[in-house]
Each structure stands twice: as structure tokens, then as C-alpha cells.
Amino acid sequence: MIRSCTLADFDAILQVINDGASAYKGVIPDDRWHEPYMPADELRHEMASGVVFSGEEVGGSLVGVMGSQPLKDVVLVRHAYVLGPRQRQGTGSRLLEHLISAAPRPVLIGTWAAARWAVRFYEKNGFTVVEGEEKDRILNLYWDIPKRQVETSVVLADERACREIVGTSGDDAEDNFSALILP
Numbered sequence: 001m002i003r004s005c006t007l008a009d010f011d012a013i014l015q016v017i018n019d020g021a022s023a024y025k026g027v028i029p030d031d032r033w034h035e036p037y038m039p040a041d042e043l044r045h046e047m048a049s050g051v052v053f054s055g056e057e058v059g060g061s062l063v064g065v066m067g068s069q070p071l072k073d074v075v076l077v078r079h080a081y082v083l084g085p086r087q088r089q090g091t092g093s094r095l096l097e098h099l100i101s102a103a104p105r106p107v108l109i110g111t112w113a114a115a116r117w118a119v120r121f122y123e124k125n126g127f128t129v130v131e132g133e134e135k136d137r138i139l140n141l142y143w144d145i146p147k148r149q150v151e152t153s154v155v156l157a158d159e160r161a162c163r164e165i166v167g168t169s170g171d172d173a174e175d176n177f178s179a180l181i182l183p
């Protein structure tokens, strides 16, 4: 069952994120890896900044979570994680479909370039990789991240974002928001 998460799910969300994120260990640059990958304070900050989670529940427990964050003229998909043993069984696709169908705006996702499986997952679900200078422009416009993370991240755009965001100047977007990229 896909459902919206509440504050009561905080510990379960944290557990799913940190379990799923173990896939990054030894894959993303060493200087970007830390344990736990998502400290509780960071998750609290993310939720306070407007990241709203949906989750898939099986047998009364969350097995996957995915956040969405309306930001400027887009919706960012943030923190997509499925428990290790539950990966590749459709949970991520169901959650993504749920968030996209509820999104009133173009959807963008940022993730580690080295997480090739994640890029493939989004491509399979209709997203397109944005590359080169345009990727850097979009990351700098919608995310507040160190230069090093811009270099090691990719952006994926849904069909509407490809039409309305990619290749545009972005002048219409307000600049008073920021989001941490912790995919």
C-alpha cells in the first residue's frame, strides 16, 4: 500500500533511508560517504524545509520511502530509498509514479553520477539525464550544494521539465530557496 507518511513515521523513514543508502558505500566518492548516511537531525531539517514523504507499507512496515519538495517552479524528488532486500521488486517505481501523478509542476531529481542503477531506474521510469553545463546550471539553480557535489551529481528531468526547464534561462524562478542534495 502506498500512503503519505506522517511525523509518526520519522524513525521508520530514517531506518529505510539508511538501509537503502548502504548501496552507496564504496560507490560514491569516499569524501561524500558518511555513516549514518542520513543523521536524524538532517532528516528533521529536510522535513522542516518542506520535504514530504510517501511510503510503501507491507505487513504494517515501511519498505520504501520517497520525498517530494515543491521548490520554485518545479517539484524535486528527494531521498528515494527502498530497504535492501526489497529492492528491484517495483516499490520504487510505484512510489515514483505516485509522486509524479500528484506533482502539479515539472519534476527534477538529483542523484550521484556513480549510482548508475539509480540513473537507470529513473530512465526506465521516463526521466532523461541532463548533462554538461545545463546540468550544472540546474543543480545550482535548485540545489544549494558544494562545487564538489555538483561535479559528482547528475540531474534527471521528467517530460514536462525537459520542455519547460531544461534549456531555458531559469530567469522566472525565484532565488530565495535552497535544498540540500542528499539523494
Ligand SMILES: CC(C)(COP(=O)(O)OP(=O)(O)OC[C@H]1O[C@@H](n2cnc3c(N)ncnc32)[C@H](O)[C@@H]1OP(=O)(O)O)[C@@H](O)C(=O)NCCC(=O)NCCS
Pocket: 020, 021, 023, 064, 079, 080, 081, 082, 083, 086, 087, 088, 089, 090, 091, 092, 093, 094, 110, 111, 112, 115, 117, 118, 120, 121, 124, 183
Ligand atoms: C533506486 C531505488 C529507489 C529503486 O527502487 P526499486 O524498488 O529497487 O526499483 P524498481 O523495482 O521499481 O525498479 C527496478 C529497476 O531499477 C534499477 N535498479 C534498481 N536497483 C538496482 C540495482 N541494485 N542494480 C541494478 N539496477 C537496479 C533497474 O533498472 C531495475 O530494473 P530491473 O530489475 O528490471 O533491472 C532502490 O533500488 C534503492 O533504494 N537503491 C539504493 C539507494 C538509491 O540509489 N536511491 C536513489 C536515490 S536518488
